[in-house]
Amino acid sequence: MAKRSTNVVPLAAVKPVQFGQALSERYLSYALSTIMSRSLPDVRDGLKPVHRRLLYAMRQLRLDPNSAFKKSARVVGDVIGQYHPHGDQSIYDALVRLAQEFSVRYPLIEGQGNFGNIDGDNPAAMRYTEARLTEVAEALLAGIDENAVDFRPNYDGSTEEPIVLPGGFPNLLANGAAGIAVGMATSIPPHNAGELCDALQHLIRTPNARIETLVDLVKGPDFPTGGLLVEPRESIVEAYKTGRGAFRLRARWIKEDLPRGQYRIIVTEIPYQVQKGKLIERIAEIINAKKLPILEDVRDESADDVRVVLEPRTGNVPAELLMEQLFKLTDLEIRFPLNLNVLDKDNTPRVMDLRQALQAFLDHRREVLIRRSTFRLAEIERRLEILDGYLIAYLNLDELIKIIREEDEPKPVMIRTFGLTDLQAEAILNMRLRALRRLEEFEIKGEHKKLSAERKELKALLKEEKLQWQAISAEIQEIKAKFGQKTKIGKRRTELADAPAEIEHSVEDFVEREPVTVILSEKGWIRAAKGHLDEKATGELKYKEGDGPKFTLHAQSTDKILVFGTNGRFYTLGCDRLPSARGHGEPIRLMIELGNEQDIVQLEVLKGGRKFLVASDAGRGFVVPEDEVVAQTKNGKQILNLADKERAVALSIVPEGADSVAALSEGRKLLIFPLEQVPEMGRGRGVLLQKSKADQLSDAQAFVLGDGLPWGNRVIAASELKFWRGERAQAGRLPEKGWPRAKRFKG
The missing domain is CATH 1.10.268.10 (Topoisomerase, domain 3)
Incomplete structure (x- = not known):
């Protein structure tokens, strides 16, 4: 049986400390460790500690560009054992990223085997893949044995590791960096090495060079996956001046003409760090949800290159318009952030502008040059003494x-x-x-x-x-x-282009106009059938068990549908985006933000120029112009304000020439009063239409008194309504025997 430990801390050694003070000190230590040892790159070599240790360990293994490959597991093992005692998977992930041509503009590691792909597929396990350094990494390490940089003991003191690499290649800006620390983050896009060299040369000649001049040389980011940079020059200059900003990046595409006036769009380059597989899934979701009805199909024909095929429904739609919509709805267009937050030579995090970052690299190269020259001079002196x-x-x-x-x-x-x-x-x-x-x-x-x-x-x-x-x-x-730009690896991949001008037409202009019947079920499932169905055809439609028809509406595929909810909000839906009637449709609550405790009061086709009478069960209401109720988002537009436990119950089109309002309570009391007593408003609670202490309003509608009151399948003549005519806010009276018994005027 194992003996219990007898190591007891003496009471005198225990010192009382304020909890807040202890927590503050420990959290500060954690924050500094995260900032300096994990998240922010060094401005001099552009590397984080794990990347620096990877490259140095591979050099110690003699994995130069001309040597044979070694298993990635061997490299990861050496890094863990000597320099970076962390999880093997995190180290292998860092190694993989440095070898991925679609992740790093100038790869520092050459991989052999499956290192993942732009679709987002994972690489093979480290026991299967092999790696060695590239010429870029060799340039970063050049002179490390010539006292070019300082070394420090590794984590267990058994060997030494470099504090920073000599950095013969402008890696920070050429390959970029990203990381999230405590209270700060960094995001640096990759740039073209040849352009950076031109800017460095200019900065050597003109130490106080203006940012605008440097931007003439470093035109903007150069992403490994190409694409089009459509950010205005003024924004690019401002971003490089402050060290913070964002760059608008679009996919590159071409139009392929087909017979009979048809065409298809081929996407050949996608934005940086966008996974192609997820991008295609997103486009497929948009097609299935009918959010972009002019797009019929998407398919992936990629091999080693990117080739995503987009098929429009008709050749009448301009390709530019279709792509503009896709840029808005998908990651075919992104904004890549710039936050040039780095560790300077004193290990202090700071945000630099473009000139400061370039100058920091030059200052480091000068220090390395002096140290290497001093080292070489000492070697020459020793050799001359021997000679x-x-x-x-x-x-x-x-x-x-x-x-x-x-x-x-x-x-x-x-x-x-x-x-x-x-x-x-x-x-x-x-x-x-x-x-x-x-x-x-x-x-x-x-x-x-x-x-x-x-x-x-x-x-x-x-x-x-x-x-x-x-x-x-x-x-x-x-x-x-x-x-540089004249080499295969250095040729600029991201093209600079002007953002296209606003297109005058909208997608709706190219939706084919055809009759449809909109059906909303009792349980809130909506769909659109082709053609204007009669009652018999509508009755033959199938519903889910326990469900049935609630609203049926004839419209055109180009129309908008107004949805009025019991929460007093109006919502707008496009007929072209409604699901087909081949199935049961989709829940309308997925298309609009309508709570489960709310219901639909009425559906109407948006025509414009009309007026609606809206009312709540508290008997309050008003007239609102149709153009005021159109909503632009799925959250809808609040028109009828409601108190607690109140619900909207009525929406009626005010017919041309209307002069009267009929209000009907749950207790079947009817009141008719002049329409002029109801105000026209854009939003509010309205005025009291019908007064009742215990009764609630069931329905209200505007009508032409001389034409009679439409109620169900009957029209009650004006001469029969004299007894129920009064003033707004009265209680009303019960209808005569033989009149409709329905508590709503329609249906």
């Missing part, structure tokens, strides 16, 4: 050989006799006999002369800042030659 010793040895070869053969400790004697340094004496003693040939002496003199010239250049370089910037400029020119 000087060799030359002394050749001049005194016989005497040296004699000392070495006869002396027990030849090294001190050599130093004393020929004035050698300890390093020179050690180098001479380690020489091979074959190096004593005459030819070797000439080679040493040639090497000495070459190194002496290089030493002179390095000393001049370290002394003069102008020469340093010339050297950095030459390095940037080499990067441009390798990865």
Whole structure:
């Protein structure tokens, strides 16, 4: 049986601390760790710690671009074991992303195997895939063995890791970055490396260059998936000035003409970080929901390239109009944010503008150049010292050989006799006999002369800042030659274009006009049947069990339907977007924001120019113009204001020439009064139409008194209504025997 631990913390060691203070200190530590070690990239090499450790571990494994691939699992294991003690899946995800050509503009890792695809499919497990570094990563690591950067102990002190990479490639802006820290975030789109090199060269020549001039060179983001950047130049300049903004990015598409005036649209490039599979699913949902009736079908014909085919219903619809609608409804158009929030050389998070980010890269390159040059100069000094010793040895070869053969400790004697340094004496003693040939002496003199010239250049370089910037400029020119616009990888992929002008026509202008019958069931299922169905045909329609017809309306496919709810709101639905009558339809509550506790009072075809009489069960109402009730969103438009527990119960079209209002209560009391006593309003509670303490209003309608009162299947003549005529807000009287017994005037 295991013994219980006897380690007890002495009471004297326990110190009382305010909970708020302890929580604040610990949360601050967590926030700083998240900001500095996980989420924000370093402005100098553009990398987060996990990416930096991945590249350095792969270099230690000698996975350069010309070497053989190694299993990703081996790389992940080394990263976990030596530098980044976190979950293997998170590290593998970071490795995969650096190898995906559709995720990273200039991949830092070359992958072999299944590394996922633009559809959003996952990569294969790390035991199956293989990886090695690319030339871009090699440029980032160049000089790391030449004291170019500082190192620090790894997490367990067993080895060292670089604090930052030498960064010979402008990785921060070229590949971008994204991350969410505590209280801050970063979002940097990728850019074209050749354009960045041009901007860096200009900044070297003109340190105080204006942002506008730099934007002439760095025209905007350059995404790996291409697309069209349709953001105005003024907005781009403002974003780069402040370090914050957004870029409007659209898919690239072409129109393919077909016989008989038909065509189809081919999407060849989609916006950055949009998964093609989900994009096509979204377009299919729009087609099924009839949100875009002019689009008939979508299919994916992609292979290695992107090819999404869109089939319109008719060739009469302009392709530009169809695409404008899709840009609004789907991720075929996105806004990619810019938040240039990075860690500067002092590990302080800050938002930089374009010039500051470029200048930070140049300053880092200058520091790396000085450190590498100093390192190289020290190596040259050491080598020249050894070569000087060799030359002394050749001049005194016989005497040296004699000392070495006869002396027990030849090294001190050599130093004393020929004035050698300890390093020179050690180098001479380690020489091979074959190096004593005459030819070797000439080679040493040639090497000495070459190194002496290089030493002179390095000393001049370290002394003069102008020469340093010339050297950095030459390095940037080499990067441009390798990865610039004239290379396959460096050619700009995202084209800059002007946002198209507003199209005068709307989608509705191209919906084919045909008669339809709108059917709404008792349980709120709505559908549209082709043609104007008569009562017999309508009665043959099938409904769900326990359901039946409630409203039937003849309309055109181009019409809008007004829906008046018991909550006093009007909603607007397009007939072209209603589901087919082949099935049971769809719940109307999915199309409008109508609560389950509410119901539909009336459906009407929107014609415009008419007036409606609306009323609540509290007996209050008013006249509202039809044009005032049209809603633009599924939330509807509140017209009739209601008190608690009140419900809207009546909507009546005010016919031309109407002069009277008939109000009918639940207790079947009828009141007729002049229409002029009812005000016309755009919104409100209205006035009291019929007064009753215990009774509620059941229905109200406006009519022409001389034509009689329509009630059910009967029209009651004006001469028969004298007894029920009165003033607004009276209680009314019960109808005569033989009159309709329905509590509503219609149906």
